[in-house]
Amino acid sequence: MRKLELYFGPQHLGMVGNFSITLNVEGDRIIKAKANPGYLHRGFEKLMEYRTWIQNFPLVCRINVVEPDHMEMIYAMAVEKLAGIEVPERAQYIRTIYLELARIASHLFGLWAYANMLGLDTVAQWAMYHRDLILDLFEELTGARVYHIYIWPGGVRRDFPPGFKEKIIKTLHSIGSCVPDYNDIFFHNKLFYQRAADIGKLNREQVTAMGGVGQVMRATGMKYDIRKIEPYGAYDKVEWNVPVRENGDAYSRIMVVRDEMIESVHMIFKLLDKMPGGKTYTRTPNPFKWNIPAGETYVRCESSRGELGLYMVSDGKDKPYRVHFRTPSYSHGLTILEKVLQNESIADVGNIMISLYVVAPEIDR
């Protein structure tokens, strides 16, 4: 069979961000895949060392464009831990509702990318339409569609506007009412099952060895969810369970994402009912002369793709000394993707990559 070198190039329709995979192909089967990231590298952590703690907030949510909100949350948690700021109860609830809305929007974006790669444009368009409804909610709450800069050290920037709670419930009901349509046309579609079953199969030992997190791990049957292990925000105040599947292939990863979306919607309803009143913001000192005491911390939160960690070191001055983001797509996109693409067919490269939900800006930061 003729050997070919094929570029699943940096510029590709339906790929999330610039990320190129060099495939050595024999006929229709991939022999070796080499991922080369770096198209979106801007030295993020270096730039953060030149800006003060507050200046970093608008910067930090621009690391990963698909889901800026968990980046804000992780940075706020780290700053609060180092500076010892206490966040009021109502702010924790608002943050959790805000993060769950962001998770649903990010999963819908993942559904757009995945349905696009399989060729089913109808579901892609619908998912993107429903994501736009959620972006309208964000726009009303924070004034911006995608980069909200809403979570602040010490709480959130502003409280829920009047009538916002009913708007959330109305939007989520309108999205929830379409779930049966999604099921018929996509999730229970026999062709989707044939295209996605036993593709990119990973058992638990491989995933633990290669540092897989999030739905890649949950698709192999382990309940690994940072919201349960190290609860932050108001996640431990509400009853919810972690959706899990068994056989670790692309099909079960997408079904885990689907169950997680539904779980998030129910969680938001419960959180909205239990939300207490009170302040949503504790005063932080004057941002120009705010020196955080020296120390280091590693905080984790569960972004829509897996465990998002931030290791931050401060040496007592007004700028962070060293910042290192542990993003879930890093291990998924580099170690796991190269391993799992071996002897798969070319038609499934995009299929597997988006089922691992690899997002390029997260890898190169």
Place this chain on the structure above:
Amino acid sequence: MALKLLLTLIIALVTGLFFLGLSRKMIARIQWRYGPPLIQPLIDIIKLLSQKSMTHGGLFNFGLVLSLAGSVILLLFIPLGEWCIMNKSGGLLVIIYLMLLAPFGTALSSGAAANPNASIGISRKLLMALAYEVPLLLILLTLMTYYNTISISGIIVKQQNAGWSLTILPLLLSGIAYILILPAVLGIRPFAIVKAPQEIASGPSVEYSGKFLAFAEIQHAFQTYITIALFVNLFLGGASNPGYFFLKMLVVFVAGILIHTVFPRFRIEQAIKYLWRWPALLALAGLAVVVILDKI
């Protein structure tokens, strides 16, 4: 004669482009959006013809012209309403041969383009052609033995008095088989594997730009027209006047588009496995039924 020839070409081009515009509009409406105007394919062709395009040598141009010529010649053998220009000379047999000219032409031109995506697209296109040729030949064989004539207008005349061949009992099996392979011949999803933009950057037409892309678009329009016209003539009884004929084609095309929007793509080996399993068996059973009926 020449006027009739020109007229069929123009009608075929207009209906083909109208079908492309209609398909984009219908897909858009199913996906909850407005979609482009119906004449968008015409606007695309005007733009593409006015662009400066890059060619990869003589074979590249020759291949494309060959595939366009293949489709145009096929047009002459398919009766539109009651016109059929090349009526006397062996309708179905010639069609079977000329069917392969278009994929062969694109293979030649994309092979010269030396782009790995194009070569993978070409291997998929020829595999697909191979996959749906098997049941198609069996179906045409069944029709020929049942009507024991090889000219399509002969079949149409027989259908005029005996009713559509889809409704005739012995031909029912091959009718269903033809319906099952129609999406594959049309190249719409779930068999839209050749032009998969997300997997192999739109397959064979990866190196086409400007007027070459316009030719490819026109060839695609002719291809759609030919496939549906063949099906309507063979199984839905053709039509006395072109208006009635166009209406039947519209119904078949709309059904195809509805399938197109709700299915993801097959992989190439899944498509071949499917095409050689169900439609091929049905076509074989249809042939057996007709042969046995002949014997009695």
Place this chain on the structure above:
Amino acid sequence: MNHSMKNQLLSLFTEIQIDIKKDNEMIINAAKNAIIGILSFCKSKGYEHLALVSCVDWIEQKKFELVYILSPYPEQEPEFSKKEKTNIILKTRIDREQPEIVSVINIFKNAEPYEREIHELFGINFNGHPRLTPLFLERTYKIPPFRKNFDTREYVKKVFDEIPFIDKKEASK
């Protein structure tokens, strides 16, 4: 869980200091050559998830500090869902002039891209690493960009602002 680990580690390894912060996070400072031993010991004890390999450039003390962060995978429904931290931060200091350390790739396979990145951005040499090829950067820099003495604003002025604009008057000459 971390307290029981502490005295086992203290008994096994010599030059090691461990302190456990109030939210139960264990920070271990160890010598360069004890890293492999500690990592494999922790892995056997259930800390199978290497979250992060990071590097901090302490330019005043002329030291690079390599940080390995480990955390356990919960077996079944995570029972310790209190607000306690469960990870270990293992730190070691290496000299800044010839930065050299052994790669931990044969214990944790997923450390491979982290070490490649640190090699490229800090210039630390990981011996035993199979593939130290460039990962992110397009060109080579005299001082690796993430070191403290590489001033990015200076670099931008020197490289990007020198390239002239293409204005119509001067171009049409």
Place this chain on the structure above:
Amino acid sequence: MDRNQISKWIKSPVKMGHKYSLHAVYFCTGCGIIEIPPSITARWDAERFGVIPVATSRQANLFLITGYVSLKTLKAIIRTYEQMAEPKFTVGFGSCPINGGMYWDSYNTIKHLDKYIPVDGWIAGCMPRPEAIFVAVTHLWTLIDREMADGYKRYRKNYKFYRSNQEKLYGKLEWPPLFQKDGAK
């Protein structure tokens, strides 16, 4: 939106054709990529203006660069731009390609995109909204009407300067120059 004025079609079909059938190849560099999918899908639907994403640069005539451009991406952008068919238009999204934007002091991103390839239209905003993208498309129509969208002519006319800028940045480029002589036809 003078798409259905037949007189304009007869007078200048080429210009009208280019206005109402912009096949866009979008380079999902930077953070602008998050606003392209909403604008081509159900809610905003760029296809009613004739803007469709296509897979390869050969088939495209509109080039959307949707965010900051890092050094590695610029090489791919230059090659993609040079592969496109001749009347081609480029639109830069957001403030990062205009003047470096949020990453003005980053060592790995270029600051001014139009030093390396000609750009016909800019959309301001730190990641512009779909409405801003449509304003840019309609603005591009007027530019095409008035023959002012001449990025590709500028690229052809002073190719030497563009090429020297690219070589100043990268040293030796591994692909040959597109036009041998300046202003070559």
